[in-house]
Amino acid sequence: xxxxxxxxxxxxxxxxxxxxxxxxxxxxxxxxxxxxxxxxxxxxxxxxxxxxxxxxxxxxxxxxxxxxxxxxxxxxxxxxxxxxxxxxxxxxxxxxxxxxxxxxxxxxxxxxxxxxxxxxxxxxxxxxxxxxxxxxxxxxxxxxxxxxxxxxxxxxxxxxxxxxxxxxxxxxxxxxxxxxxxxxxxxxxxxxxxxxxxxxxxxxxxxxxxxxxxxxxxxxxxxxxxxxxxxxxxxxxxxxxxxxxxxxxxxxxxxxxxxxxxxxxxxxxxxxxxxxxxxxxxxxxxxxxxxxxxxxxxxxxxxxxxxxxx
Amino acid sequence: xxxxxxxxxxxxxxxxxxxxxxxxxxxxxxxxxxxxxxxxxxxxxxxxxxxxxxxxxxxxxxxxxxxxxxxxxxxxxxxxxxxxxxxxxxxxxxxxxxxxxxxxxxxxxxxxxxxxxxxxxxxxxxxxxxxxxxxxxxxxxxxxxxxxxxxxxxxxxxxxxxxxxxxxxxxxxxxxxxxxxxxxxxxxxxxxxxxxxxxxxxxxxxxxxxxxx
Numbered sequence: 001x002x003x004x005x006x007x008x009x010x011x012x013x014x015x016x017x018x019x020x021x022x023x024x025x026x027x028x029x030x031x032x033x034x035x036x037x038x039x040x041x042x043x044x045x046x047x048x049x050x051x052x053x054x055x056x057x058x059x060x061x062x063x064x065x066x067x068x069x070x071x072x073x074x075x076x077x078x079x080x081x082x083x084x085x086x087x088x089x090x091x092x093x094x095x096x097x098x099x100x101x102x103x104x105x106x107x108x109x110x111x112x113x114x115x116x117x118x119x120x121x122x123x124x125x126x127x128x129x130x131x132x133x134x135x136x137x138x139x140x141x142x143x144x145x146x147x148x149x150x151x152x153x154x155x156x157x158x159x160x161x162x163x164x165x166x167x168x169x170x171x172x173x174x175x176x177x178x179x180x181x182x183x184x185x186x187x188x189x190x191x192x193x194x195x196x197x198x199x200x201x202x203x204x205x206x207x208x209x210x211x212x213x214x215x216x217x218x219x220x221x222x223x224x225x226x227x228x229x230x231x232x233x234x235x236x237x238x239x240x241x242x243x244x245x246x247x248x249x250x251x252x253x254x255x256x257x258x259x260x261x262x263x264x265x266x267x268x269x270x271x272x273x274x275x276x277x278x279x280x281x282x283x284x285x286x287x288x289x290x291x292x293x294x295x296x297x298x299x300x301x302x303x304x305x306x307x308x309x310x
Numbered sequence: 311x312x313x314x315x316x317x318x319x320x321x322x323x324x325x326x327x328x329x330x331x332x333x334x335x336x337x338x339x340x341x342x343x344x345x346x347x348x349x350x351x352x353x354x355x356x357x358x359x360x361x362x363x364x365x366x367x368x369x370x371x372x373x374x375x376x377x378x379x380x381x382x383x384x385x386x387x388x389x390x391x392x393x394x395x396x397x398x399x400x401x402x403x404x405x406x407x408x409x410x411x412x413x414x415x416x417x418x419x420x421x422x423x424x425x426x427x428x429x430x431x432x433x434x435x436x437x438x439x440x441x442x443x444x445x446x447x448x449x450x451x452x453x454x455x456x457x458x459x460x461x462x463x464x465x466x467x468x469x470x471x472x473x474x475x476x477x478x479x480x481x482x483x484x485x486x487x488x489x490x491x492x493x494x495x496x497x498x499x500x501x502x503x504x505x506x507x508x509x510x511x512x513x514x515x516x517x518x519x520x521x522x523x
Contacts, residue, residue, distance in 0.1 A: 013338065014345055018360035019427075026431055033445050035435035037482045042432075053363055057341075057370045058334045073448050073517030074510060077480050107487045107502030108480075108510070125427045126359055151335050158331040263329055 011149035012120070013054065013130040021049035022125060031072055044069055044081035047095035047119040050128045051083055054150070060157060061086035061265050063303070079106040082113075086265075087294070087305035088160045089114040091153075095121050096131075103142045110137065115156060118147055166308045168239075169289060171207050172232050180209040186225055187247050206231050212246065215302035222253055222299055226306065236288050237310050241295055242281040243273070252277045256299045260285065263292040316343060317385055324374035337370050340390075349391040351398050357405040365398045445481065451516055452477045463508045468496070473509035476501065 025045035032038040048069050052062050066084040068074035081093045092113045096103050103118045115135040121128045132147025135156055166180070208229040215222045223246040231238040243258050245251055256273040260282050273280045287293065287310040295306045323336025344350065352358070371377040383393055452474055455461055460474035471494060479485045487498045494501065 013342060016359035016362045018363060019356055020360060022427060026426065029431070031442055031444055032435075033442050033482050035432050038432055038435055039429070042429075057366055058337065059329045059370070060334075068510065068514060071514055071517040072444055073513045073520070076444060076448060076482065077477060077513050078505075078510060107498050108506050110499065111503055111506050125429070151338060154331055154334045154338070158334075263327075265329070 011132065011151075013150050015050050015053060015119075015128045015130060017046060017050060017121070017126050017128055021046055024049070028072075028075065032076070037076075040079055041075055043095035043097075043121055044075070044079070044093075046121055046125070046128065047081050047093040047117075048083050050119050050121075050130065051091065051093040051117050054130060055083075055085070058154065059265065078108040080109055082109065085114065085157060086303070087164065087307060088157055092116045093119055095119050097121060098123050101144055103144065105137055105140050105142065107140065110140075114160065115153065116142070117150070117153060118142070118144065161307060164307050165292070166306060168228075168230055168237060168308055168310050171209065171230055176209055179211050180228075181211070183208055183210050183227065186210045186212065187244075206240075210244075211306070213297055213304050215297065215299045215304065222256075222302075224252065224256065224297065226295065226297060228295075228308075233286070236286050238284055238286050239310075240281065240284050242279050243297065244279045250278065251275075252280060253299060256280065257297070258282060259296040259298075261294040261296055261305070263294070265294065267296075268293075313389065316340070316390060319343070320373065320383070320385065320390070328375065328377075333374075337373070340373075341366065341369075344390060344394070347391065349395075351395045351402075353402065355402070355406070355409070357409060358402070361398060361401045361405055364401055365394060368397055369394060447520065448513075448516065449478070449481055451520075452481070460509075460512060463512070465496075465500070465504045468494075470494075471496070471501070471504070473505075473512055476505050476509055477513065480505065 025042045028045050029038040029042040032041055048064070048067065052064060055062050063084040063086055064070050067082040067090075068078065068080045069082050074080065081095065083091045083093055085091055090113050092105070092109050092115070094103050094105060094116055096118060098120065100120070103116075105116060115133055116137065117133050118131045119128050120131050130150050131144055132149055133153040133156070134142060134147055135152070166177070167175075170176070171180075206229045208227065210225045210227045213224050213226050215224065225244040225246055227240075227242040227244060229240040229242075231240075241258065241260070243252060243256065252273040254273055254275050254277075258271050258273075258280050259267050260269040262268055269282050269285070271280045271282060282295075285293075289310055291310045293308055293310075295308065297304045297306075319336060319340055323333055323340060326332040326336065368379065372379040372381075373383045376382040383390065387393075388396075452460060455474050460477065461472050463473040465471035476490075479490060485493075487502055490501055491498045
């Protein structure tokens with residue numbers, strides 16, 4: 001037992017907690033009806049902030065606002081400390097206090113999680129230790145000795161990124177997967193925008209697929225069609241990306257964002273729809289085999305990221 | 311901390327592209343080592359922790375490439391802790407000036423300039439008799455169930471177990487999962503899984519539409 005504790009201590013990641021995080025945690029806590037709930041929300045909020053801070057250093061994009069922990073009603077009605085990792089899933093960031101040896105995971109967060117990060121908040125409230133990570137749980141109480149070092153979280157996220165990758169080289173071999181469809185299937189009624197081609201007719205070597213994307217915003221949802229067209233060249237591939245309104249609609253909603261991201265999530269190109277756009281497109285770009293990029297589609301607070309490898 | 315060990319870890323970490331797993335793992339290990347060395351400047355100012363975070367972000371972005379800084383880290387010019395301390399102290403100085411200016415602008419002395427880093431604020435909850443408006447509104451929404459959705463969402467095979475029931479029981483002061491399980495004769499995991507998959511999305515939507523975000 002002593003050995004395990006030492007191991008956890010050695011691999012723990014010391015973090016500091018800033019005033020902005022504490023202020024926010026207090027603000028959320030003050031919404032609660034009783035002391036017990038307020039304390040729960042306070043520490044849950046700090047834990048999420050700490051993990052998010054670390055992921056930011058690692059260059060891993062997260063969306064605080066998308067979490068139930070950031071939704072006043074959801075956190076009122078459940079014990080939740082979730083953090084959305086953009087494009088990959090949800091991480092649960094469970095707080096424990098100093099001298100606690102067991103981390104209890106509430107039932108309402110047993111499902112739908114990449115895994116659980118345990119964050120020990122020090123009594124000073126100015127420091128914390130990311131004690132470790134566990135991918136899945138088979139019981140509600142996790143002894144700290146069962147935690148893997150935080151590097152395992154990195155490995156898990158990296159694995160997920162690879163899994164969700166759309167492999168464009170496979171498209172050249174005719175392997176597309178279920179979600180990427182032939183445009184004839186998506187646009188059953190002739191789509192004016194789609195048929196209107198500004199590009200020269202020598203695009204016969206092009207491989208084109210589309211995916212229906214559902215953007216869930218605050219009020220309502222919006223479907224769009226993401227089109228990716230490839231032109232394989234010698235050891236590179238030219239890629240064309242467009243966004244269309246769904247079958248039957250003529251215009252895209254305004255302020256729809258389409259962006260090309262590097263494999264470090266830097267925005268390389270971005271376009272935005274205006275009032276009556278039939279489609280929007282990114283400037284054609286070329287990549288080498290193996291190169292990775294992401295396409296981001298966003299409208300209001302809804303965002304989808306698709307990861308690709310050439 | 312042996313400098314040679316640190317240097318070889320830096321070299322190894324920087325061999326891998328930014329955002330790659332090995333780079334991230336290397337940065338994490340370096341962070342641990344450097345922090346444990348205790349050689350980083352510490353001070354007891356309210357903004358220290360935020361500047362610390364900023365400094366380590368700078369470290370991650372500029373150790374191997376000059377992503378945001380003018381130059382990346384150059385081991386010939388300084389040790390890693392010196393490089394970090396220079397940045398840290400510069401940012402602390404910036405904040406000190408800002409802090410000073412803010413202090414001068416504060417009219418009412420009764421409001422603390424910075425936050426409370428204790429849990430004493432929790433004591434105020436003993437005195438609160440009123441139900442917070444958010445809770446009241448959520449309870450009302452769950453009780454009236456204007457779209458009938460909460461009653462429509464039922465656990466398969468148990469018409470009596472609806473989202474309406476569970477939400478009302480899980481709003482504070484909440485019934486524990488164990489008690490609910492005993493009362494309804496269903497395992498905790500069955501109830502909580504149903505709650506998570508079907509009922510939480512309803513709460514989420516209510517939170518979004520009621521303008522609470």
